[in-house]
Amino acid sequence: MPAFWKTLAASAALGAAFAAPAAHAQDSTTLKIAFLGSEDDEDYDGSLVFKSFVESASNGSLAVEIYPNGRFCSTEEECSEALLDGRLDIFITTNGGLAGWYPPAQFLDLPYLFPNDAVAECVFDGPLTDKLRAAVLQDVGAVRLMAISNTGGWRNIATTGKAVHGPADVAGLKLRTIPA
Structure with a gap:
């Protein structure tokens, strides 16, 4: 599966759920x-791969429900709120969504930050991601940054008129950005 630049944010409860003793296997x-x-x-x-792995590895003590299409929450803000208050365990969001509740992450969407996808992937396979995870956990506390991958947007200024x-x-171009 190719790496896509998305941010997967999961509540701290997810880590605790994996650490639960096997003796509680009958508790779902x-x-x-x-x-x-x-x-x-x-x-x-x-999400389907994650669901299959988690349910299999936990011998049924963990179940995973997947809510695509905004079925659980209809906006980045609603989903982030649900994640932060514990109603949602995992929210797959963009960097802009992450920056909505962790503003220092805005640097991830700077156009031309990396010369190409290969460099970006190398950077985020290194210690920077660990530092970002630790900072999110320290500053936000309610969530853990689980993964960062590429959506193909490192060099991401798009226009309808010219390259x-x-x-x-x-x-002279008027530029719009997502709210962050």
Whole structure:
């Protein structure tokens, strides 16, 4: 499966659920995964793999419910709120969604931050991701950053009129960004 730049944020309860002793196998815990994409999105495919692994590895003591298409929460803000207050266990979001409740993460969406996908993947396979995880856990406390992967947007200024290769190509353009 190719790496996609999404942020998977999971509540601290997820880690605790995996640490539960096997003696409680008859007690069932349900983990809820939500995302705003459809069943055609890679987030759905990844959620199915996660569900299969977790339910199999826990011998049925953990169940996973998947809520695509905004079925659990209909906006980044609603999903983030549900994650932060514990109604939701896992929220697959964009960097902008993560930055909504952890503003320092906004740097992840800077266009041209990395020269190409290979460099970006190397950076996020290294210690920076561990530092970001620790910072989120320390500063937010209610969630853990689980993964960062590429959606193909490192060089991500898109226009309808011309290609953007560098700063000179954006001179005079009106730029819009997601709220973060």
